[in-house]
Amino acid sequence: QGVQQLSVQETPKVKSKNIDVLAEYKKVKRKKAANFVVIGHVDAGKSTLMGRLLFDLKAVDERTMDKYRKEAERIGKGSFAFAWVLDQGTEERERGVTIDIATNKFETDKTNFTILDAPGHRDFVPNMIAGASQADFAVLVIDASTGNFESGLKGQTKEHALLVRSIGVQRIIVAVNKMDAVDWSQGRFEEISQQMSAFLTSAGFQSKNVTFVPCSGLEGGNILEKPSNPKASWYAGPTLVEELDQSEPSTYALDKPLRMTINDVFRGSMQNPLSVSGRIEAGNVQVGEHVVVMPSGERAQIRSLEVDDEPQDWAVAGQNVVINLTDIDPIHLKTGDVLCSGVSPILNVREFKAKVLAFDHITPMNIEVHKGRLHVPGRIGQLIGLLDKSTGTILKKKPKIVQPGSVVRVVVQLDQPVPLEAPSRVILRANGETVAAGLLE
Ligand code: GDP
Numbered sequence: 464q465g466v467q468q469l470s471v472q473e474t475p476k477v478k479s480k481n482i483d484v485l486a487e488y489k490k491v492k493r494k495k496a497a498n499f500v501v502i503g504h505v506d507a508g509k510s511t512l513m514g515r516l517l518f519d520l521k522a523v524d525e526r527t528m529d530k531y532r533k534e535a536e537r538i539g540k541g542s543f544a545f546a547w548v549l550d551q552g553t554e555e556r557e558r559g560v561t562i563d564i565a566t567n568k569f570e571t572d573k574t575n576f577t578i579l580d581a582p583g584h585r586d587f588v589p590n591m592i593a594g595a596s597q598a599d600f601a602v603l604v605i606d607a608s609t610g611n612f613e614s615g616l617k618g619q620t621k622e623h624a625l626l627v628r629s630i631g632v633q634r635i636i637v638a639v640n641k642m643d644a645v646d647w648s649q650g651r652f653e654e655i656s657q658q659m660s661a662f663l664t665s666a667g668f669q670s671k672n673v674t675f676v677p678c679s680g681l682e683g684g685n686i687l688e689k690p691s692n693p694k695a696s697w698y699a700g701p702t703l704v705e706e707l708d709q710s711e712p713s714t715y716a717l718d719k720p721l722r723m724t725i726n727d728v729f730r731g732s733m734q735n736p737l738s739v740s741g742r743i744e745a746g747n748v749q750v751g752e753h754v755v756v757m758p759s760g761e762r763a764q765i766r767s768l769e770v771d772d773e774p775q776d777w778a779v780a781g782q783n784v785v786i787n788l789t790d791i792d793p794i795h796l797k798t799g800d801v802l803c804s805g806v807s808p809i810l811n812v813r814e815f816k817a818k819v820l821a822f823d824h825i826t827p828m829n830i831e832v833h834k835g836r837l838h839v840p841g842r843i844g845q846l847i848g849l850l851d852k853s854t855g856t857i858l859k860k861k862p863k864i865v866q867p868g869s870v871v872r873v874v875v876q877l878d879q880p881v882p883l884e885a886p887s888r889v890i891l892r893a894n895g896e897t898v899a900a901g902l903l904e
Contacts, residue, residue: 477766477789479751484777485717488747494570496781497710498577498742500594500632502623503604504614508640512604512680513567513578516703519687522569568771573708575771577783596835596888597742600634600710601627605655607677608644612655622822622897625666629820629870629900630888634672635663636706643679647694652677667852676703715780720804721746721754723784724835728796737793739802740785746804748786749777755808756791757801757882763791799837801882811880817889818850818872819901825871826864830898832875833890834883841877843891848872872904 501509517523567578579594595601603624605612624635637659645651656675663673677685677698684690686703701709726741748754752765766789770778778784786802803809819825825843832839849859850870865871875891883889883903891899 477751477764479749480776481751482749482777484747484749484779487777488717488779494573494575495711496575496577496783497599497707498579498597498783499600499602499707499710500579500598500627501602501604502595502619502627504606504611504618504620506611507604507606507620508680509604512638512640512678512686512703515680515683515686517567517569517578519683520569520571520704522567571704571708574710576707595627595630595632596890598627598632600636601632602636602638602707603659604638604640605659606641607639607651607655608641609651611641621662621666624663624668625820625822626890626897626900628667629902630890631886631902633668634710635668635674636703636710637663637673637675638703639675639677640680642677642684642690642695643682643692647677647684647690647692647698649697652698674701674706674709676701676706678703715743716745717747717779719745719780720807721748721802722804722809723748723786723802724837725796725798725800725802726836728793728798729785730793737789737791737796738785738787739796740783741802742783743778743780745780747777747779748784748802753805754788755803755805756795757803757809758811758880759795759800760808761791761795762805763788763802765789799835803882809882809884812877812883813880814844814874814876815883815885816847816872816874816904817901818855818870818904819889819891819899821865821867821869821871821899823867823893823896823898824864825869825873825899828893828898830875830891830893832877832881833892834887837881838892839877839879839881841875843873844876845874846871847874870901871899873899 501513503509518528569576579598603620605620627635639652639655642652659675660670660673664670677695680686682692684692684695685698689702690698721743722745723741723743725739727739729738729740730736748765748768750765750767753762754765755762765786767787768775768778769785770782801809825846827843827845829840829842832841846862846865848857848871849862849865850856850872851858852870885903887903889901889903890897
């Protein structure tokens with residue numbers, strides 16, 4: 464009975480403290496926060512490498528690690544133990560693949576990091592997109608072992624790199640992994656760096672934004688500490704962690720109207736009948752404030768909020784938050800919706816223009832638009848122009864069809880009104896394949 468009576472509407476109203484959030488924010492010097500996505504071919508060692516990173520930085524304790532080790536040995540997959548730090552579902556473990564986007568946090572002295580894990584399996588591209596659309600930078604994991612690098616290049620390595628670039632990710636750290644398997648060969652590292660560097664610059668990454676780090680997730684070499692393997696003595700560059708620490712998070716628009724795309728909706732607990740989580744993309748928010756949820760346009764009030772699991776009075780762009788809402792019926796809230804400033808909400812649109820990289824032949828066709836966790840059916844209505852990849856000038860107006868690899872400006876029509884505005888990262892998919900990815904204009 465008691466539980467049923469506690470409906471959202473009966474929750475007492477919340478008083479705003481009317482905090483000048485920007486002034487408060489500027490008072491304290493705090494660690495920077497950076498989100499990154501992990502990309503690369505299946506089996507490149509992404510999960511193992513990230514598991515090792517979390518372990519070395521003490522984001523996972525020795526006891527849990529021991530448990531994973533034992534369980535892995537039991538089913539005869541000992542080397543998978545590190546990967547399991549990230550893959551927490553048993554089903555995933557037994558199949559030995561990462562299924563869903565796992566979010567993991569760790570910190571160094573300088574930075575609070577969130578790993579938006581991206582599985583390498585082809586079917587899981589939508590998860591990778593959800594991750595990539597929130598990433599400040601990408602870590603591209605490459606298998607250095609002989610032959611595998613080359614087959615990876617034909618596989619997802621290229622597709623993933625192109626995808627993150629086309630949605631506006633500028634910086635990429637290339638982890639040349641499994642160096643133990645090639646005896647930490649300097650020649651192999653340099654060969655891979657040269658080939659990847661040529662490819663990544665042709666894909667539109669500026670060379671100053673691309674760095675290469677040799678490492679071994681399995682051995683733990685050159686992740687937190689310099690490689691202990693004597694064969695690696697030629698290497699004098701940064702460790703992976705040092706390189707990660709160099710990352711500058713994107714500059715967030717703290718003084719813009721609030722925008723937060725909802726990643727998850729939680730219902731039901733007594734203290735927190737209705738909460739949403741996500742990353743604040745722009746603006747700031749405080750307890751007591753009234754916000755608008757789009758596309759429904761319903762208003763809600765912020766009852767409480769948490770930043771990195773700590774209760775706070777306010778939060779700003781760039782932070783990952785859980786917001787407890789009151790004065791709204793949960794039916795108006797779903798994953799992919801946008802929490803906005805009550806004064807200046809995002810508009811619902813039925814059509815937009817975008818500059819996209821084509822992964823397939825593009826012509827007027829039915830597609831599904833993905834933005835983070837939001838996906839909506841629609842249609843590419845018109846190709847406005849074929850663009851030069853590096854300069855963005857128009858090469859051909861109104862092409863009827865463009866080749867894979869082209870950069871093209873398109874008009875996209877949506878089957879229903881959707882809250883979207885520039886510059887958003889969007890992915891267009893058809894029949895379960897990514898056909899194009901880019902930025903809304
Ligand atoms: P993912 O599919 O990219 O996440 O790759 P996993 O982390 O699941 O690793 C795939 C396979 O490569 C597993 O058998 C790992 O044990 C192995 N592996 C991962 N990292 C390394 C490494 O640094 N060296 C070697 N030799 N093998 C590794």
